[in-house]
Amino acid sequence: MKSYISLAVLGLVLIAAVMLYQLAPRRMRPVVLLAASYGYVWMLSGALLTFLLFSTASIWATGMVLDALRSRRAAELAEPGASRRAVKQRYQRLMRCMLATGAAANLGVLAALKYLPFFAGLAKPLLAAVGVAAPTAGLGIGVPIGISFYTLQAISYLADVYRGTISADRNPVRLALFLAFFPQIMEGPIARYGQTAARLWEGRPVTAEALFGGSARILWGLAKKLVVADRVNALVKAVFDDYGSYDGGVIALAAVLYTAQLYFDFSGAMDIAVGAGRIFGVSEPENFRQPFASRTASEFWQRWHVTLGSWFRDYVFYPVSLSAPVKRLSAAARRALGSRVGPVAASGVALACVWLGNGLWHGAGGQYLLFGAYYFVLIWTGGLVVPLAERLCLHMGIDRDGRAWHAWQHLRTLAVIVVGELIFRAASAEDALSMVWRLVTTFSFASFADGTVLTLGMDAADVAVVSVAVVVLLVVGHLRERGMHPLRRMWSCPWPARAALLLALAMVSVVFGAYGASYVPIDPMYAQF
Amino acid sequence: MDALLDILEDLRPGEDYRSRTDLVDARVLDSLTILALVSELEDTFDISIPAVEIVADNFNSLAGMWAMVSRLRDEDL
Numbered sequence: 134m135k136s137y138i139s140l141a142v143l144g145l146v147l148i149a150a151v152m153l154y155q156l157a158p159r160r161m162r163p164v165v166l167l168a169a170s171y172g173y174v175w176m177l178s179g180a181l182l183t184f185l186l187f188s189t190a191s192i193w194a195t196g197m198v199l200d201a202l203r204s205r206r207a208a209e210l211a212e213p214g215a216s217r218r219a220v221k222q223r224y225q226r227l228m229r230c231m232l233a234t235g236a237a238a239n240l241g242v243l244a245a246l247k248y249l250p251f252f253a254g255l256a257k258p259l260l261a262a263v264g265v266a267a268p269t270a271g272l273g274i275g276v277p278i279g280i281s282f283y284t285l286q287a288i289s290y291l292a293d294v295y296r297g298t299i300s301a302d303r304n305p306v307r308l309a310l311f312l313a314f315f316p317q318i319m320e321g322p323i324a325r326y327g328q329t330a331a332r333l334w335e336g337r338p339v340t341a342e343a344l345f346g347g348s349a350r351i352l353w354g355l356a357k358k359l360v361v362a363d364r365v366n367a368l369v370k371a372v373f374d375d376y377g378s379y380d381g382g383v384i385a386l387a388a389v390l391y392t393a394q395l396y397f398d399f400s401g402a403m404d405i406a407v408g409a410g411r412i413f414g415v416s417e418p419e420n421f422r423q424p425f426a427s428r429t430a431s432e433f434w435q436r437w438h439v440t441l442g443s444w445f446r447d448y449v450f451y452p453v454s455l456s457a458p459v460k461r462l463s464a465a466a467r468r469a470l471g472s473r474v475g476p477v478a479a480s481g482v483a484l485a486c487v488w489l490g491n492g493l494w495h496g497a498g499g500q501y502l503l504f505g506a507y508y509f510v511l512i513w514t515g516g517l518v519v520p521l522a523e524r525l526c527l528h529m530g531i532d533r534d535g536r537a538w539h540a541w542q543h544l545r546t547l548a549v550i551v552v553g554e555l556i557f558r559a560a561s562a563e564d565a566l567s568m569v570w571r572l573v574t575t576f577s578f579a580s581f582a583d584g585t586v587l588t589l590g591m592d593a594a595d596v597a598v599v600s601v602a603v604v605v606l607l608v609v610g611h612l613r614e615r616g617m618h619p620l621r622r623m624w625s626c627p628w629p630a631r632a633a634l635l636l637a638l639a640m641v642s643v644v645f646g647a648y649g650a651s652y653v654p655i656d657p658m659y660a661q662f
Numbered sequence: 663m664d665a666l667l668d669i670l671e672d673l674r675p676g677e678d679y680r681s682r683t684d685l686v687d688a689r690v691l692d693s694l695t696i697l698a699l700v701s702e703l704e705d706t707f708d709i710s711i712p713a714v715e716i717v718a719d720n721f722n723s724l725a726g727m728w729a730m731v732s733r734l735r736d737e738d739l
Contacts, residue, residue: 296714431692446693451713454697463701473673476698516694 137648139177139278139319139657140355146173146315147409154413155339162336163310166413170315174278177319181277184246188239189309192287195235196294196301196308202228203297232295236288243284246276251497279318281494285444286312290326292448299327307334316409320402320659322420323440329415337414345631347412349620352638354404359646361602362398363655365390366647367590373558376568381576384568386586388555393603395554396424398658399438423610428542430511430549441494445487453483477516484513499562507553598645663728669702670724679724686718696721703727709734 150169157165174182206224209215244252253260260266290311293299302308311330372379372387379387403420410417424437434442453459459482467475492505526533552569559565580586587593612619623634670679677690685691691699699721700711709731720730 298714431694432689435689435692447713447716450693451697451716455700455711455713455716460701463697467701472702473698476701477694480694480697 142173142176143315143319143405143409146176147412150315151339151344151412154336157336159336159338163306163334166315166333167306167310167313170310170313170318173315174313174318178275178277181275184242184277184280185283185313186309187242188283188287189305189312191235191238192290192312193302193305193308195231195238195291197303198231199228199291199294200301202231228295232291235291239284239287243280246274246280248493248497279320282321282323283312283318285323285441285494286325289323289444289448293326302326302330304334310334314410314415316406317417320399320406320657321438321440322403322406322418323444324418328418329410332415333413335414339412339414341628343412343414345635346621347408347410348635349623349631349638350408350411351405352408352635352642353620354401354408356638356641356646357397357401357404357602357606358657359642359648361599362394362401362658363653364595364599364647365394365591366653366655368586369394369558370653371589373560373568376564376571380580381572381574382578383580383586383589384555384572385551385576386581388551388558388568388572391558392551392554393599395557395658396421397602397606398655402657402659423614425547425550426543426610426614427546427550428539429546430508430515433546433550434508434512441491445491449490450480450483450487453486454480459483473520474517477513477519480516481513484509488512495557500556500559500565503562503565504553504556507556511549595647663724665706666703666724666728666731669699669706673698673702683723683726685723686721691721703731707731707735 146169150165153169154162154165171182171185174185202224206220209220209224210217290299290308294301302311307330310333311324311326314324314329314333317324369387369391372383373391376384376387400421407417407419418440420439420441422436422439424433427433427436454463459479462482463476463479466479469475470478488505488509489502490505491508492501492503495501495504523533526538531538555568555572556562556565559568587596591599609619623631626634667679670677674690674695677685679685682688682690686696696716700716703709704711711730711734715730715734720726
């Protein structure tokens with residue numbers, strides 16, 4: 134869908150929801166938010182809303198059973214003469230079974246709607262052997278918006294109830310609102326129940342401060358998308374669609390611009406989601422923390438799409454790493470390789486699960502699996518060679534805390550990020566590898582010297598606008614790294630100054646936004662995942 | 663607590679573990695280092711650390727780590 138429909142619908146739903154929310158009595162405000170959320174999903178996905186209702190019902194019921202099992206376990210443990218170990222083991226098995234059932238139900242729906250043709254393709258030889266033709270299309274009913282995001286939220290809720298870090302929510306409406314809250318359902322952030330559910334339910338009145346702060350954040354995000362992300366799309370699309378016609382220099386430029394496009398688009402969408410949440414008094418988790426200031430690939434994933442990275446860390450990486458078989462492997466690796474490298478070597482199993490999951494989560498395509506494999510190799514081998522790199526630096530007299538070394542780390546990581554995004558954007562894994570090969574073997578500045586790059590969809594004015602926007606973002610990012618928050622500082626200004634700021638932010642998008650006859654509207658990019 | 667300090671110094675030398683309270687937040691301890699640390703803690707103190715204990719509060723400071731180790735030792739008794 135190449136349009137701004139989802140953004141326009143979000144804006145309309147937000148305005149209507151704010152007015153109805155403020156008019157409604159406090160105890161009805163969460164219901165207004167839930168109705169707005171379901172209305173939003175209905176407008177974009179129609180009857181596929183049913184799958185969101187199924188997900189909500191399944192985690193509510195599973196959570197209740199998990200809580201009941203926990204209570205029964207406590208009661209049996211309190212009985213005199215009870216074998217504590219036997220009771221604990223029995224209930225752990227039961228609760229694990231419930232958790233697996235609830236998670237499988239949600240993942241099953243996701244797999245059926247989003248991955249059926251992909252898995253059928255993988256199973257094609259087996260199906261052919263038994264005389265069954267593999268389906269080439271999905272179920273043909275489409276995919277509801279946000280299913281990849283709300284499914285992860287649903288599983289995190291179940292895992293947290295299983296672990297006992299939260300109690301199961303007896304109120305299905307509150308749980309439904311946690312899962313469906315409209316500003317975040319399309320692209321995240323992937324919130325945990327403990328982060329947003331209680332605040333969503335409070336129904337706090339919309340204050341002038343919240344309205345200003347939230348609106349400013351929304352307009353800031355909108356400007357990121359309209360001014361930069363959509364402006365560079367023409368060049369990015371031209372080169373990625375026909376990379377064989379361009380030399381390595383142009384391919385490198387397209388990869389850099391796509392990295393910028395994805396960042397401005399996705400972080401802009403997060404600004405909109407966080408800003409909308411703020412209006413209703415809800416603090417959504419931040420998804421970006423100056424990712425391009427990273428010095429390693431591992432650090433990049435602690436700063437980029439933070440809530441996805443932390444989801445995989447908490448619900449895949451640590452549980453797999455601390456499972457009995459991997460612990461045994463880790464013990465053997467420590468004996469063979471030492472206490473520093475051994476556990477890292479054994480963590481390869483968990484890292485492989487994380488990056489296979491991360492790649493697949495983005496889509497059922499070879500390029501996404503290659504993207505996951507790329508970061509798996511970089512992060513795992515990066516962890517393995519740390520002791521060797523430290524010794525090498527010591528031997529060569531390199532100061533690992535010095536500016537020169539840090540600058541090298543920044544540059545190296547930027548290159549890693551850009552190549553990663555090139556793989557991510559390519560049409561297939563084969564195209565990704567061909568593009569990287571072409572980038573390396575035909576690299577030249579000829580297209581820059583003769584001005585060809587300015588004929589690919591971005592003229593000098595576009596370059597100037599993007600350059601200024603990047604500089605502004607770099608300055609803001611630098612301030613954020615130093616603990617300052619420029620937008621937040623302006624909240625304490627008198628209201629005329631705040632109104633002027635809102636107007637200025639809106640004018641940035643109106644004047645410099647890449648819309649109209651010369652540009653193609655682009656839906657929020659992460660909505661497709 | 664000295665044994666815990668020795669483990670940290672061995673895994674990631676040169677940090678002021680006695681006073682820092684942001685070891686995870688400041689990314690001094692990343693997930694791979696925490697995994698190596700968990701293996702050492704389990705062996706040294708004869709405890710089992712489940713995934714639910716791997717949260718920033720338990721690893722941000724020496725005191726937090728020691729409190730977690732002490733609690734898990736008590737639970738295992």
